[in-house]
Amino acid sequence: MLRSCATRLRALAVPPARRPRAVWRLFSSEKVIPKDYGLPNPSWSKDLRLLFDQFMKKCEDGSWKRLPSYRQNPTQTLKDFQTRFVDPRFMNEEQVSKAQQFSRSLEEGLGFEYVMFYNKVEKKMVCLFQGGLHLQGVPGFVHGGAIATIIDVTTGKCAIAEGIAMTANLNIDYKKPIPLCSVVVVTSQLSKTEGRKLFISCTVQSVDEKTLYTQATALFIKLDPDKRLT
Amino acid sequence: MLRSCATRLRALAVPPARRPRAVWRLFSSEKVIPKDYGLPNPSWSKDLRLLFDQFMKKCEDGSWKRLPSYRQNPTQTLKDFQTRFVDPRFMNEEQVSKAQQFSRSLEEGLGFEYVMFYNKVEKKMVCLFQGGLHLQGVPGFVHGGAIATIIDVTTGKCAIAEGIAMTANLNIDYKKPIPLCSVVVVTSQLSKTEGRKLFISCTVQSVDEKTLYTQATALFIKLDPDKRLT
Numbered sequence: 395m396l397r398s399c400a401t402r403l404r405a406l407a408v409p410p411a412r413r414p415r416a417v418w419r420l421f422s423s424e425k426v427i428p429k430d431y432g433l434p435n436p437s438w439s440k441d442l443r444l445l446f447d448q449f450m451k452k453c454e455d456g457s458w459k460r461l462p463s464y465r466q467n468p469t470q471t472l473k474d475f476q477t478r479f480v481d482p483r484f485m486n487e488e489q490v491s492k493a494q495q496f497s498r499s500l501e502e503g504l505g506f507e508y509v510m511f512y513n514k515v516e517k518k519m520v521c522l523f524q525g526g527l528h529l530q531g532v533p534g535f536v537h538g539g540a541i542a543t544i545i546d547v548t549t550g551k552c553a554i555a556e557g558i559a560m561t562a563n564l565n566i567d568y569k570k571p572i573p574l575c576s577v578v579v580v581t582s583q584l585s586k587t588e589g590r591k592l593f594i595s596c597t598v599q600s601v602d603e604k605t606l607y608t609q610a611t612a613l614f615i616k617l618d619p620d621k622r623l624t
Numbered sequence: 625m626l627r628s629c630a631t632r633l634r635a636l637a638v639p640p641a642r643r644p645r646a647v648w649r650l651f652s653s654e655k656v657i658p659k660d661y662g663l664p665n666p667s668w669s670k671d672l673r674l675l676f677d678q679f680m681k682k683c684e685d686g687s688w689k690r691l692p693s694y695r696q697n698p699t700q701t702l703k704d705f706q707t708r709f710v711d712p713r714f715m716n717e718e719q720v721s722k723a724q725q726f727s728r729s730l731e732e733g734l735g736f737e738y739v740m741f742y743n744k745v746e747k748k749m750v751c752l753f754q755g756g757l758h759l760q761g762v763p764g765f766v767h768g769g770a771i772a773t774i775i776d777v778t779t780g781k782c783a784i785a786e787g788i789a790m791t792a793n794l795n796i797d798y799k800k801p802i803p804l805c806s807v808v809v810v811t812s813q814l815s816k817t818e819g820r821k822l823f824i825s826c827t828v829q830s831v832d833e834k835t836l837y838t839q840a841t842a843l844f845i846k847l848d849p850d851k852r853l854t
Contacts, residue, residue: 467763475763486764489804492757496767499730499758527722528729531776533697533705534716535853537726538791539776543769546761550768561768565795571853574719623765623801 432463432510437503438524441577441601445522449511461510461551465498475558479623497547504528506544508580510551519552521580523598525572535571541598542566545610549582549594553614556584556592563613570607577601582612590616662693662740667733668754671807671831675752679741691740691781695728705788709853727777734758736774738810740781749782751810753828755802765801771828772796775840779812779824783844786814786822793843800837807831812842820846 434443452458467475476490497506504526511520523544531537546561553559572578582596591613598608617623664673682688697705706720727736737754753774761767776791783789802808812826821843828838847853 479762480764489757490764493760493763493804494734494758496759496761496770499735504724505729527719528724529726530723531726532709532790532853533723534710534720537773537776538780538794539769539773540726542772542776542794542796543767546767546769546772560762560801561798563795563797564768564772565793566772567793568791571790574723623762 428464428466430462431465431498432461432508435502435507437507437526439575439577442507442522442524445577445579445601446509449509449520449522453511457515458511458513461512463498463508463510465494467495479558479617479619479621497543500526500528506540506547508544508547510548512551512555514555517552517555517584519548519555519582521548521551521582522577523580524577525574527574530574532571534574536574538566538568541568541572541608544580545582545596545598545608545612548580549596549610549612550614552582552584552594553592553612553616556587557616559590559592559614559616561612562591562615564610565612566608566610568608570605572598572607578607579603585611590618592616658694658696660692661695661728662691662738665732665737667737667756669805669807672737672752672754675807675809675831676739679739679750679752683741687745688741688743691742693728693738693740695724697725709788709847709849709851727773730756730758736770736777738774738777740778742781742785744785747782747785747814749778749785749812751778751781751812752807753810754807755804757804760804762801764804766804768796768798771798771802771838774810775812775826775828775838775842778810779826779840779842780844782812782814782824783822783842783846786817787846789820789822789844789846791842792821792845794840795842796838796840798838800835802828802837808837809833815841820848822846 434446449458453460505528507524507526508521521544525536525540529536529540542564545566546564578598579601580598582594585593585595594612596610596612597606599606664676679688683690734756735758737756738751740749740751742749751774755766755770759766759770772794775796776794808828809831810828812824815823815825824842826840826842827836829836
């Protein structure tokens with residue numbers, strides 16, 4: 395379907411730049427297919443591509459699964475979330491339609507390049523992360539806030555596998571600075587659950603696992619469907 | 625000087641869009657004045673402007689000082705930092721010249737809009753922060769990683785007032801979600817020092833101080849001039 399659409403666009407001599415970057419609109423059905431950011435792009439380094447290929451191989455027997463990743467929430471997921479959890483005072487339809495997922499809001503290659511893989515049996519989420527030039531903290535190294543963000547994203551996805559949840563605590567030890575544009579492996583695992591509380595551990599390591607850059611614990615709380623966010 | 629430059633540009637009918645956004649180049653001297661992002665722009669809400677004006681008044685007697693804020697480090701600061709602390713293996717001149725400060729890397733109004741004020745006697749840093757539409761976490765609210773970032777920035781500036789330092793630990797309690805586009809006040813204060821360790825506390829509150837959104841502690845360590853970052 396995509397290929398046929400692309401062929402029609404070429405036939406109509408529509409230049410690629412005119413087409414929206416993050417969304418493909420199929421003329422025949424008007425169905426929108428959002429761009430999946432958890433797939434390789436030209437900014438990915440050799441290290442990131444190699445690791446991606448290794449994990450894609452692990453997915454073949456079904457033990458691991460790659461997570462798709464979007465800039466905006468799918469419309470239905472968004473509506474369900476709002477109806478269940480958001481106080482109508484905070485529902486600004488226009489704002490929400492224009493909002494973007496923070497970790498996907500920078501341009502290709504300059505911000506957060508990452509892909510996540512989940513192992514359901516082990517309750518483990520692995521994020522392969524390359525921090526671009528616009529994530530700088532001290533000169534030459536990734537900002538502590540950007541590291542906190544990728545930790546929040548990875549532990550968050552690990553939590554959400556158990557139900558809709560929000561971050562209640564992040565406790566992060568920054569052990570070594572991460573050089574800009576290098577690739578690191580963020581591994582998070584559900585340690586224990588207590589009622590609606592989900593305790594998750596997390597490490598950020600070099601690809602060869604010899605360097606531990608960052609270590610963290612996270613506490614997520616599953617949202618109570620009888621309570622609204624205030 | 626800036627006004628005369630603008631007048632000349634208008635006289636030459638140079639459209640404003642052609643001028644670089646982050647940098648003003650003065651034709652006469654070729655001196656580059658980087659844009660200070662800690663000043664109001666059209667995306668700032670009434671709340672943020674009012675608070676800014678209040679703090680600017682507090683600066684009049686010299687007890688508080690507004691901090692300028694740039695996307696890139698001034699060249700000399702960068703060189704000094706690299707010479708003193710960065711292992712030559714990590715010095716990629718081309719990368720560093722293209723890198724941008726993470727908290728200033730999103731477009732005007734869509735990311736982190738903030739200004740910081742410092743009280744030297746109280747060792748207190750206040751950051752007035754408006755989180756734009758590209759900082760979204762759960763629909764309608766600011767991402768936990770974006771909150772961690774503004775906390776790291778504010779506590780970090782509080783630490784750097786004591787000497788060049790890097791984040792060693794951030795412990796963040798997320799108490800209430802922060803609605804997108806709202807204005808909050810991030811207050812951080814040096815609690816104690818132990819050798820090269822700097823302990824800093826931080827709160828994120830509503831403008832009326834009635835809502836405590838986030839509470840955090842941070843540990844920064846002053847860099848040892850005899851050791852390189854590895």
